[in-house]
Amino acid sequence: MQRKKWYAIQTYAGSELRVKRQLEERVRKLGWEGHFEPIRTNGEVEYFFVPVEEVITSRSRRGRSSEYWIPYEYDLFVKTNERVVRGDLIARRAPRHLEQPALVEKVEPLWRVVVELTNRAEVEYLVPQEKGLRRDIRVGERVRPGIPITPDADERYLIDVKGQIVARERVRRLTLRYDDGSQQRRIIPEVYLPARLREGQRLPAGAEIEREHKIYSRATGLVKVKEYKDKRVVTVQRIEKRRLIPGYVFAKMGLDEEQMFELLRGLEGSVRFVGSRSRPIPIEGKEMAFIQRKAGLEEVPTAEPKAKAPKVEVEFEVGEVVQIVEGPFADFTGEIKEIDKEAEEVVVSVKIFGRETPVRLGFDAIERI
Template sequence: MKRWYAIQTYAGSELKVAELLEERVRQLGLERKVTAWKLNGSEVRFLAPIEEVITSKARRGRTGEYRVPYEYELKIEPNKRIQKGDIIAVKPAKYMSFDAKVKSIETLQRVIVEMSNRNEEEFLIPLEKRIRRDIRTGEKIPPSVPLTTDSDPNFRTPAVKTTVVQRDRVKRVQLERLDTNEIVTLLIPEKYLVRLKEGVTLKKGDLIEKEDKIESRASGLVKIKEYKDKRVVTVQYIEKRRLFPGYIFAHMEMGQDVLQLPEGIKCRFVGNPPLPLSEEDMKVVKRKAGLLEAPKAVGPKIEVAFEVGEVVEIIEGPFADFTGAIVELDKEREIATVTVKIFGRETRVDLPFESIQKI
C-alpha cells in the first residue's frame, strides 16, 4: 500500500535533490511504486511545496511606494498582481481649449514635502535662489527648516517633521486668451512642457503638456490608499519560500528497493525505518502543491479583534482545520502570524484575518 513519506535534505537544495530522485526512480524501474502527479503540465513524483509571503521590503519609503496625484488616471486595481514595467498611472496629454498668446514663461524650482498625516505642502522657489543640499527627495526634514541657503522665511517647512517627496523644475506659463483677454496661468513640469516662446500664439487643440506615465519598478501585490492630496500606491513584494525547508515529500510503496532511492544523494528518509505521514498532516503539502483544493471562507467577512497569544482555528487555505497561537499581528495589513504544529514541529504562517476564527 502506498503511503506518504518525508525525505530530508539540506535547505535550498530541495529542487536539485528532487530531480536526482526522479532520475533514480527511472534508473531503478520504480515508476509504479512512486506516484506521479500532473502539476503545471509536468509529471512530478517528489514535492517541495512553496508558499508566497508578502514581505516588508516594499513598505513606506522603499522603492515599492509611488506617489500618484489625482490628475493621474490609475491603470491598476487594488489587491491585484502587477509585473515590473507595468503602467501604474497615466497623466493624459493636455491640449489647448482656447486660442491664446503666450505672455510670459517663468522657471521655478518646486519642492513638495509630506507631513506625517500624508498631507502635502508645495513650495515654488525662484530660480535665482539656491536650495540647500540636504533638501533631497526621500530626505526627512526637522520642523521649520528653511529650504534655501539664504534662509528666506517664505520658503520654510511646516512646524512639524516632514519628508521631501518631490523636487523638480516647473514652468509657470501665463496665457492671454484671444477671445476675452483673460490671463490664464498654467503650472507645467519642465520635462513635459512643449517648446514655447513668449509671444507665440497657440491655437485651440494645440498640445501644451506631454503625457506622463508612472511605471512599476517591481513586481508584487498592489495596495492603494487615498489621501487629501494624492493616492499612494504600494507594490508589496511577494517572496516565494519553501513551506518546509529541507524536506521533500513522496507518495510511495515502501520496500527494500525503494529504500535504495537516497543512496548516493545528499538526502535520507525521515525515520529509521521510514515513518509514514498521516493524511491529516499531508493536507497542507497537498494543498500547496495543488493536489487538494483549499477550503474557502463562506459568507461575509467578519471583523474580529484578535490578540497575540490567542489560539485560533484556521478556516480557509492550505492550513484549514489546523489550530495555532497568534504570535504577531499586523493590523495595517490585516495579517496574523500563527504557529501551527505540522509533522511534530511548529511552523509560522502568515494568514489574513478572514482566514482565522476564535475558538
C-alpha cells in the same frame, strides 16, 4: 507498481531548490514519471515540491519606494488585493491640450518640492533652478519647520511644516496669455513638457501642452488603495516567500525501496529520506495535509492550485509601546491593546489630557520605538 505515498527528502537548509531540480532531472532521465504523482504549479508539471508560504511583513508594508500618489484625474488600473508585477501599469493621465489659442509669455525653470503632512495633505514649494537644492532635500526625508531648502539658506525658501518629502522634481512654470486677454499659469514637470516649447511661441487651439503620463509599478506584490481628499495612495506590498520547513523536499511516489535509494544515489550534498537508514517512512495524515494546505497545493493532479492570499505577518505585539506616524495622532506614543490581522489594524491606547483613549490604526500608521 507500488501504491503512491508521500515521502520527505532531507537535505541542507538552503539547498532545497538545487536538490529539487536534480531530482526532477533524474526522474525524467530514468523514465520514472509514471511512478510519481504530478504536481501542477503555474501551469507546469513537476514531481517534487518545496513548501513555501507567502508573507507580507511590516517591512513590506512600509517603504516609500512602493507608494504612488495618484491624483483623481488619473485613470486607475489596479484595485485593492490585486497582484501586480514590476512594470504593470498602475495609472494613466491622458495628454492635455489647449482649449483655445495662447501665447507663451514666460517659461520659468523651477524645482518643485512636495511635503506630505501626517493627515496626507500636501504643501508645495517652488524654487528657481539656479538656486539649487540642499542634498538632504530628497524624497523620504522627514522635515520640520525652519529647514532651509537651498544651499545658501535663503530665508525665502524655508520649510514651514512638519512632514515627509514625497516629491522632488524639475518643473517649468508656463505663463500663457489667451486671445481674450486672460492669463494662466501652469506648472508642468520637465519630463512631460512638449519638445521645443519656448517663450514667445504662439500655440493653436488643440496644441498638446502636457504629454501623456503613465505610472508603472516598481515592485511585485499585493496592491492596497487608500482614498484621500485630493488623491489616492496606491501601495504595492512586497510579498516574501519563505520556506515552510527548511531542509526538506516532498514527493508522492510509488517506487520500491531499491528504486528510492537509486533516486538519491550520487546527488550533491547530504540527501536522505526521512525514516530509518534502511527504510524510508511515508508521511501521512494531518502532517502532510498541513504542509499541503499551508503551501496552497491541491493534490488533484488535473487541478490548478487555488490562488492563496499571502499571510499577513505582524511584527507588533499586544502590550508593545509604539509611535504613531500618521493621522491626527501622529507623534503620540501608546500601548497596543488589540491586533486585528485580517483588517490589518491595531488598537493603541493613547493618553490625551491625562486620560487613556483607544485609537484604531492601520499597521502602516505605527512604528516600533
